[in-house]
Amino acid sequence: MAAHVPGAYSPLGTGTHSPMPFSRPATPGPHHCTIGWVGLGAMGYLMARNIARYRGTHHPGSAPVVVYNRTTSKSEKLQKELGEDKIKIAKTPGEVALECDVIITNLANDDVVKSIYKEYAKALSGMDTKSARTKIFVETSTIYPSLAGELDSMLTGSILHTHLVTCPVFGPPAAADHAQLICVMSGDYRSKKEVAYLLVPAVGRKVIDLGGNIEKAPTFKLIGNSLILSSLEILAETFTLAEKAGIGANTLYGLVKDMMPAPPLLNYGNKMLHDQFDGSKGFAIDGGIKDSAHIRKLSTELDAPLPALDAAHRNLLTARALHTAQVARGEHKFDVLDWSSLIAGTRVAAGLDGFDSAQHSKVVPED
Incomplete structure (x- = not known):
């Protein structure tokens, strides 16, 4: 079997058997936004690498993906692998939240996820809401469903122009390596549409939409x-x-x-x-x-x-x-x-x- 190359994927549609349940978002679309990625573990590293590589190949001139990892060497390794034109290293999660339009998190457990979102909220609390751009937070970690509600309240409940999309993924690291993950989404519809076209086919092969209740995807x-x-x-x-x-x-x-x-x-x-x-x-x-x-x-x-x-x-x-x-x-x-x-x-x-x-x-x- 030929090796899969991230981005080498069949055309997407919106039919019943399509890998994409959403029509394409309106222009300028998600490819012109700045993406942040927090968490470069066994899955996160591969997913962040693939999305940065895909954008660099298919959307020349895209801003580099801004990455943060508690162990800085992981960020440095990814930047060395792809180059400074595709990867920018942030010093804190708050820096990612402030600088980026779409912030994707992939972490090991609920406690770490919650601590990172507290840093997001703290950083954004002083933001000028009148001139602020809309920010979409995408939670790809495997968390307990009720935590999704806590995260949503922490951000969208108190900070204007923010949305949370829960988006856990199915597949082992080998599937992440070859951009063959299945992405499950719940949350704000327009935000899911934006995120879906960022992730497929860059890091995944299919999206399953479970509606507006953000607890459904983690469940x-x-x-x-x-x-x-x-x-x-x-x-x-x-x-x-x-x-x-x-x-x-x-x-x-x-x-x-x-x-x-x-x-x-x-x-x-x-x-x-x-x-x-x-x-x-x-x-x-x-x-x-x-x-x-x-x-x-x-x-x-x-x-x-x-x-x-x-x-x-x-x-x-x-x-x-x-x-x-x-x-x-x-x-x-x-x-x-x-x-x-x-x-x-x-x-x-x-x-x-x-x-x-x-x-x-x-x-x-x-x-």
């Missing part, structure tokens, strides 16, 4: 992640059963490829099969535990039991505890675990080695 993100995480739990349990039965997880993985070749099952199944649990190249286990905790809270509030998700949460905790013990003994292979390492929990419960499948009994075909 859908948690539901989608519960589907993925519960699927990983089923993979982990059945792979472990195949190992114990003397058939081998690799044989079962072949069946997955033949009958259920969904990208998450193939991607994470391959990681489980080969013990590729490096969280620096995937979705770190702390993020998985944070998400599963959010999902369980949501299911409790809505009286909607999720037993597979509950099992996945326990196995994530088990995997992290096993890894912590390895680190203490100086025996760890990875500094950070990927959430596919939850299979360590099912393996240990079955009497197998959690992280090293080479220690399992070899499958010997019987004639």
Whole structure:
């Protein structure tokens, strides 16, 4: 399969099966605004890189993307990769909020997100509202839905000419790298339209619009992640059963490829099969535990039991505890675990080695 190049994408329309549910915004459109990006983690770095690269290629003369990251070296790395004409480094989140028209945030957890928005609000509180331009804040982090309301009140409730769009994304870092993310949006309609054409096809391949209630997109993100995480739990349990039965997880993985070749099952199944649990190249286990905790809270509030998700949460905790013990003994292979390492929990419960499948009994075909 040919490598995907960000921007190499089929034409967009507005039909039922279109990747874009909005008509194009009125001229001059979103490409003439200044974009800010806060958070250059495993996903944010790739997304910010792609949007800056796309604008530089398809809209020459666009202002550089203004980036901020707590660890300045990440910002410097991105600027060195793309050049000063595409990346400008900000010293504070407040500077990004003041200078930019669209401010996109991608951060690790709710507490960090809330702290950054407090800095946005503080910086904008002294702004001259009569001459102020409209600012759109885009929250792409996976947050608990009620936090979206807090952020909205913090900004739009007290600062004129501001709008908040919640826009979590689906896809692992590999999808972010190739601009193949699915973006889920809720919030102000006109703002969503502007943001949609900034993000697709620059960083994503499709937008799902969930209406004006800003809590809907974060809610859908948690539901989608519960589907993925519960699927990983089923993979982990059945792979472990195949190992114990003397058939081998690799044989079962072949069946997955033949009958259920969904990208998450193939991607994470391959990681489980080969013990590729490096969280620096995937979705770190702390993020998985944070998400599963959010999902369980949501299911409790809505009286909607999720037993597979509950099992996945326990196995994530088990995997992290096993890894912590390895680190203490100086025996760890990875500094950070990927959430596919939850299979360590099912393996240990079955009497197998959690992280090293080479220690399992070899499958010997019987004639």
